[in-house]
Amino acid sequence: xxxxxxxxxxxxxxxxxxxxxxxxxxxxxxxxxxxxxxxxxxxxxxxxxxxxxxxxxxxxxxxxxxxxxxxxxxxxxxxxxxxxxxxxxxxxxxxxxxxxxxxx
Amino acid sequence: xxxxxxxxxxxxxxxxxxxxxxxxxxxxxxxxxxxxxxxxxxxxxxxxxxxxxxxxxxxxxxxxxxxxxxxxxxxxxxxxxxxxxxxxxxxxxxxxxxxxxxxxxxxxxxxxxxxxxxxxx
Numbered sequence: 001x002x003x004x005x006x007x008x009x010x011x012x013x014x015x016x017x018x019x020x021x022x023x024x025x026x027x028x029x030x031x032x033x034x035x036x037x038x039x040x041x042x043x044x045x046x047x048x049x050x051x052x053x054x055x056x057x058x059x060x061x062x063x064x065x066x067x068x069x070x071x072x073x074x075x076x077x078x079x080x081x082x083x084x085x086x087x088x089x090x091x092x093x094x095x096x097x098x099x100x101x102x103x104x
Numbered sequence: 105x106x107x108x109x110x111x112x113x114x115x116x117x118x119x120x121x122x123x124x125x126x127x128x129x130x131x132x133x134x135x136x137x138x139x140x141x142x143x144x145x146x147x148x149x150x151x152x153x154x155x156x157x158x159x160x161x162x163x164x165x166x167x168x169x170x171x172x173x174x175x176x177x178x179x180x181x182x183x184x185x186x187x188x189x190x191x192x193x194x195x196x197x198x199x200x201x202x203x204x205x206x207x208x209x210x211x212x213x214x215x216x217x218x219x220x221x222x223x224x225x
Contacts, residue, residue: 010127017131024141031148075123077130079111082185085133089140089178096144097171100151100164 008070015066021085022058028092029055035099044102047095054088114186118193129188136181139207144174150218157221166217173210177203 033048035041061081069075121129147170150163157163180203187199 007123010124014127014131017134021134021138021141024138024145027145028141028148031145031152035148035152069127075126076120077126079115082130082133082182085137086178086182089137089144090175092141093144093171093175093178096148096174097168099148100167100171 011066011069014069015062018062018065019059022055022060022062025051025055025058025088025092028096032092032095032099035102035104039102039104041102044095044099047091047098051092051095054091058085058088114190118190119195121189121192125192126189129185129192132188133181133185136184136203137178140174140177140181143170143177146214147171147174157218158225162217162221166214170214177207 029048029051032044032051036044036046036048147167150157150170151167154163180201184199184201184203190196191198
C-alpha cells in the first residue's frame with residue numbers, strides 16, 4: 001500500500017469518526033428532547049436542542065476535518081477541539097440525568 | 105510545523121508524531137466518547153422505554169449511575185489521549201490502562217442487574 005493511498009484512508013476514517021460521534025450525540029439529543037416534550041418541561045427541551053446543536057457541530061467537524069486534511073492541512077488535532085468534545089459529553093450527561101429525574 | 109499559540113507546554117515538547125499516530129489517537133479518543141454516549145443513551149432508554157421493569161428506583165439509579173459513568177469515561181478518554189500524545193512525542197511506549205477490562209466488567213454487571221430485575225418480577 002503506497003503512502004499516498006494510506007493517508008487518504010486515514011483522513012477518511014478520521015472524518016467518519018467525527019461523523020459517528022455526532023450521530024451518537026444525536027441519539028442522546030433526541031432522547032432528551034423526547035423526555036422534555038413528554039413532560040412538557042421547557043428547560044429540558046432547551047437542553048435537547050442544545051445537544052442537537054452539539055451533534056450538528058460534531059458532524060460538521062467531521063466534514064471540515066476530512067476536507068482540511070485532504071487539502072494537505074496540518075494533521076495535529078486541535079487541543080480546543082478535544083476539550084470542546086469533552087465539554088459536550090459532560091453537558092449530555094447532565095442533560096440525560098435531568099431528563100431521567102424530572103416528573104413524568 | 106506551525107504550532108497553535110495556545111497549545112499547552114506538554115503539546116510542544118518532543119517531536120511531532122507521525123501523522124498516522126496522531127489521527128489514530130484522535131480516532132481512539134472519539135471511540136471512547138462514543139462509548140460514553142452509548143452508555144448514557146442506554147440509561148435514558150432504560151428509563152423511558154423499559155416501563156414495565158420494577159422497582160423504578162433501581163431503574164432510576166441505573167440511569168443516573170450510567171450518566172455518571174459516562175462522564176467518568178469521557179474524562180478518562182481525555183487523560184488517555186493526552187498520555188498517548190506525550191508518549192508519541194517522546195518515542196515512549198504507549199501507557200497501559202485498565203479502562204477496557206473495567207468497561208467490560210461494568211457492562212456485564214449492568215446486564216446481570218437487568219436480568220436479575222426481570223427474574224425477580
